[in-house]
Structures are given as C-alpha cells and as structure tokens.
Amino acid sequence: MSDSFRADDSFQPPPELLEAWHSIPEIVKIGYPTLRQVAQPVARITREIRDIVEVMMDIMERARGLGLAAPQIGLPYRLFIYNMGEGVKVMINPELLELTGEQLGPEGCLSIPGLIGDVPRANELRIKAYDIRGRMVSRKVSELEARVIQHENDHLDGVLFIDKAIPETLEWHYGSTDEDNAESDEREPPKTRHKKRRRGK
Numbered sequence: 325m326s327d328s329f330r331a332d333d334s335f336q337p338p339p340e341l342l343e344a345w346h347s348i349p350e351i352v353k354i355g356y357p358t359l360r361q362v363a364q365p366v367a368r369i370t371r372e373i374r375d376i377v378e379v380m381m382d383i384m385e386r387a388r389g390l391g392l393a394a395p396q397i398g399l400p401y402r403l404f405i406y407n408m409g410e411g412v413k414v415m416i417n418p419e420l421l422e423l424t425g426e427q428l429g430p431e432g433c434l435s436i437p438g439l440i441g442d443v444p445r446a447n448e449l450r451i452k453a454y455d456i457r458g459r460m461v462s463r464k465v466s467e468l469e470a471r472v473i474q475h476e477n478d479h480l481d482g483v484l485f486i487d488k489a490i491p492e493t494l495e496w497h498y499g500s501t502d503e504d505n506a507e508s509d510e511r512e513p514p515k516t517r518h519k520k521r522r523r524g525k
C-alpha cells in the first residue's frame with residue numbers, strides 16, 4: 325500500500341481523516357501543483373513578501389505547525405518559516421550546507437494531514453538565508469531543528485517527505501483529538517526518538 329504514496333499524488337485520505345484534511349483550507353494538499361514545482365528565488369523583500377510571511381505565521385500557528393513553506397499556501401517562492409518554540413524564524417532563499425551525520429525519525433506534513441512515516445535525514449547542517457529584513461543569517465542546527473529545516477527546504481524543490489520516507493513505515497494516523505492533530509510535520513512527530521517533546525506553543 326505504501327508504494328501508492330509515491331506513485332500517485334492524487335491519493336485521498338481515508339474518510340476518517342477528511343475533516344482534519346480540510347480543516348485549514350489555506351494550506352494546499354498533495355495533488356496541488358506548487359507542491360511539486362521548483363520554487364523561484366525571492367528577488368526582493370517587498371511589502372508583498374512581508375505580507376505573505378505574516379499570513380504564513382498566522383496559518384502555521386492555527387495549524388500548530390513547526391514549519392510552513394510558501395508552496396504549501398500555493399505560492400512558488402523560496403521561503404519558509406519555522407518555530408522550535410523560540411519564536412518564528414523566517415528563511416528566504418535558503419541554502420543548506422555542511423550536511424553531516426544521520427538521524428531517522430517520524431515526519432508528517434501539513435499538506436498530507438494524518439500521514440506519518442520515518443524519514444532519514446542529516447543530523448546537522450548549516451543554513452544560510454535572508455531574514456525578513458533582508459539580513460543574511462547563518463545558523464548551525466542539529467536534530468529536530470535540522471529535520472524541520474530539511475523538510476521545509478525540500479518543499480522549495482517540489483519534494484515531499486513521502487518521497488524520502490521508508491515506504492513500509494508510512495501510515496495514516498486516525499487520532500482526531502486536538503492532541504493527535506498536532507502530530508505532523510511541520511508538527512511535532514508522534515514519538516520522537518531524539519529529543520524531548522517540544523510542542524510548538
């Protein structure tokens with residue numbers, strides 16, 4: 325069954341998940357074109373870009389997500405935001421460098437709500453990007469933060485976590501409580517094997 329997750333982006337969630345799937349309609353779901361496009365660099369941080377970032381922050385908070393990339397709201401820009409509990413970080417035209425080490429852990433995605441699978445990722449990396457004020461930032465990160473950044477950065481290249489997940493581990497999670505809904509991506513993984521749980525806000 326898990327092979328179908330990779331073979332065809334038009335798959336629909338199980339009926340039990342339909343409500344969660346559509347609960348935040350601003351987030352586009354798998355099958356929407358921007359999720360499979362290579363996004364364009366942001367040429368200038370204009371008022372429009374700042375407005376987009378504000379909208380994304382609001383959506384991410386409502387979704388209780390750890391991260392959100394512009395293609396997930398249908399905009400093909402190289403820009404994502406994330407929040408590890410220390411405030412929202414904005415990454416514009418990001419570049420990932422010095423990827424080292426390995427980690428394996430569960431991921432989900434706000435664009436495929438309810439689906440969880442184990443994804444191998446680099447354990448450490450450096451991210452260089454511009455912040456919302458156009459300043460170059462360079463951060464060395466590891467573990468869950470590195471995982472979130474790799475997941476979001478993949479969105480800018482039209483890559484979804486299901487492309488990289490170990491196929492046999494991909495499974496729908498039917499929990500419909502608020503608690504369970506908070507388990508994706510982008511959201512805190514259900515049983516993180518690396519760190520104590522830190523639910524976004």
Ligand SMILES: [Zn+2]
Nearest residue numbers: 433434509510
């Ligand atoms: Zn995602």
